[in-house]
Amino acid sequence: MAARVPGKATATAAKTTALNCINLSNPDIQKSTSLLKQACLDSGFFYVIGHDISEDLINEVFVQSRRFFELPLHKKMELLRNEKHRGYTPTLDELLDPKNQVDGDYKEGYYIGVEALEDDPQAEKPFYGPNQWPSEDILPGWRTLMEQYHKEALRVSRAIAKLIALALDLDADFFDRPKMLDEPIATLRLLHYDGGKISDPTMGIYGCGAHSDYGLITLLATDDVTGLQVTWEIVICKDKDARPQIWEFVPPLKGGFIVNLGDMLERWSNGVFRSTLHRVVVDGRERYSIAYFVEPSHECVVECLPSCTSEMNPPKYPAITCAQYLSQRYKDTHVDLSSYHGPQTPKKEQ
Secondary structure, three states: OOOOOEOOOOOOOOEEOOOOEEEOOOOOHHHHHHHHHHHHHHOOEEEEEOOOOOHHHHHHHHHHHHHHHOOOHHHHHOOEOOOOOOEEEOOOOEOOOOOOOOOOOOOEEEEEOOEOOOOOHHHHOOOOEOOOOOOOOOOOOHHHHHHHHHHHHHHHHHHHHHHHHHHOOOOOOHHHOOOOOOOOEEEEEEEEEOOOOOOEHHHOEOOEEEEOOOOOEEEEEEOOOOOEEEEOHHHHHOOOOOOOOEEEEOOOOOOOEEEEEOHHHHHHOOOOOOOOOEEEOOOOOOEEEEEEEEEOOOOOEEOOOHHHOOOOOOOOOOOEEHHHHHHHHHHHHEOOHHHHHOOOOOOOOO
């Protein structure tokens, strides 16, 4: 493992770390489960390859993501995210680490969720509803491509969830049942970090502030620009608030995914598997990534699994529904939509 350095390093000073790599095409399920379990216990991050999503499809999503973010700001703002978290998120829209950030995140994004038409009863739920799509005149084929990727990423997520279930001594299909990943809140988010803003942790400036993800797992595809960092206090003492924080870069993996665990899995596993703090620190180069956030259904009750508790290790977290948890986290980290409709234009630095 690479040497560790204090958290107040500049974007170029931190070291890189090695992660376990899970090959989903490996017929040796026991080996894959063992590698995944060790990663979940150690860092909450691992690579995934052998997922059968074509490299051409992934590359085209990056190409089309760039095409969207290159549009004029006023065109992107016509697709500003709505209350269902569908659409465009401007730079500084999100503030993930208010204790350490002087502004919000220096990134822009685009949310694409599970499609539910307005007359579908499911559309009444907080994180379901129609997606917002760029006009076919502006970006032809964009919607079809993103829907295809969304479908493929969900397939891969379910395969990873089976290994996680086995690692927790559960039935392989535990997470693929009704009210779980059978009706998921799965969100594709395109992300763009502009090259004009260099991160400086000593000044509270980040591409993306330190946070843990909210759901079950996240699949991340990145370009070849390094930026993602993981903090290692989680490995040392299992405490997200430990100081000093020690950060290392996670190298990109062409054709593969960086996968990390979310808060709901931490709650399910009673802290056995932990959601790990991570952030993005950019060095002035433009950076693109494709995140796919996987959560269970709205009604799913997230509570301690029987295999993760005992008389000596009682449940650490109260039961909560997925919709309740997600709604609060999104409210805590995003700018109120009403702020975009006042006399001032949204903050934007690019």
